Amino acid sequence: MDTKEDNKDVQLLKDEMWSRKSTSKIQVFNGRKRGDENDIIKKIRKNNTREKEVIQAMKREDGLAWEEDDVVYMEGRIYIPNNKDLKEEILREHHDPADVGHPGQHRMQELIKRTYWWPGLKEDIKKYVQGCMRCQQNKVQHQRKAGELHPLEIPEGPWQDISIDMIGPLPKSNGMDAIVVIVD
Numbered sequence: 181m182d183t184k185e186d187n188k189d190v191q192l193l194k195d196e197m198w199s200r201k202s203t204s205k206i207q208v209f210n211g212r213k214r215g216d217e218n219d220i221i222k223k224i225r226k227n228n229t230r231e232k233e234v235i236q237a238m239k240r241e242d243g244l245a246w247e248e249d250d251v252v253y254m255e256g257r258i259y260i261p262n263n264k265d266l267k268e269e270i271l272r273e274h275h276d277p278a279d280v281g282h283p284g285q286h287r288m289q290e291l292i293k294r295t296y297w298w299p300g301l302k303e304d305i306k307k308y309v310q311g312c313m314r315c316q317q318n319k320v321q322h323q324r325k326a327g328e329l330h331p332l333e334i335p336e337g338p339w340q341d342i343s344i345d346m347i348g349p350l351p352k353s354n355g356m357d358a359i360v361v362i363v364d
Contacts, residue, residue, distance in 0.1 A: 220270065225250040227261045231299055234259055257297040270296055271308045282318070285309045339364055 234252060237245035245254050252259040260267055274291045275282060283291065289305050298304075309315055335341040341364075348358025 220266070221251060221258075223263070223266050223269075224258065224261060227263045227266065229261045229263070230259075231262060233299055254297045257293065258295060260296050260298040262298070267298065267304060271304065275308060275312065282312065282315050284315070 228250065230252065234245065234254065237254060238247065238252070245252065245259075247253070260270065270292065271288075274280060275288055280291070285306050288309060289302060292301065292305065332341065343363045345361045345363075346358055347361060350357050350359065
């Protein structure tokens with residue numbers, strides 16, 4: 181198979197045609213300011229509370245946890261103190277903006293873990309994504325659609341159509357672990 185003429189009619193754009201624009205540290209989106217990382221660092225410095233896990237890691241002095249300019253680093257990532265508002269801001273900044281695109285739990289965790297760490301990060305991300313109304317509305321359903329219902333015909337008299345159903349196993353009561361339901 182000869183592939184020499186495959187790209188004969190293809191025109192490539194030269195690198196000079198593309199310009200790179202630097203973005204400012206604060207972006208305005210939907211009338212809201214989107215802060216840069218320095219705002220978060222300032223808030224971390226103001227809040228100097230630390231969990232036992234972090235204090236113990238810093239005492240070990242094994243190089244996995246250290247403090248620099250009033251900011252604690254755990255395994256090379258910025259430790260976020262137990263501050264609900266600060267965590268909420270980080271979750272919001274890594275999920276809600278249009279350029280981030282409402283990532284799911286795994287993608288959002290990967291984005292946040294590049295820079296930040298706190299105990300319970302995975303659970304906080306899961307709760308945040310599950311509570312996001314846009315994500316729930318746009319979520320792809322992976323289940324088959326339910327089939328069409330076919331109601332039973334109305335019987336002409338009693339005991340003409342009977343349905344029997346067994347419910348169980350249940351916790352034992354008087355030696356029994358099931359219930360029989362009979363419907364006329």
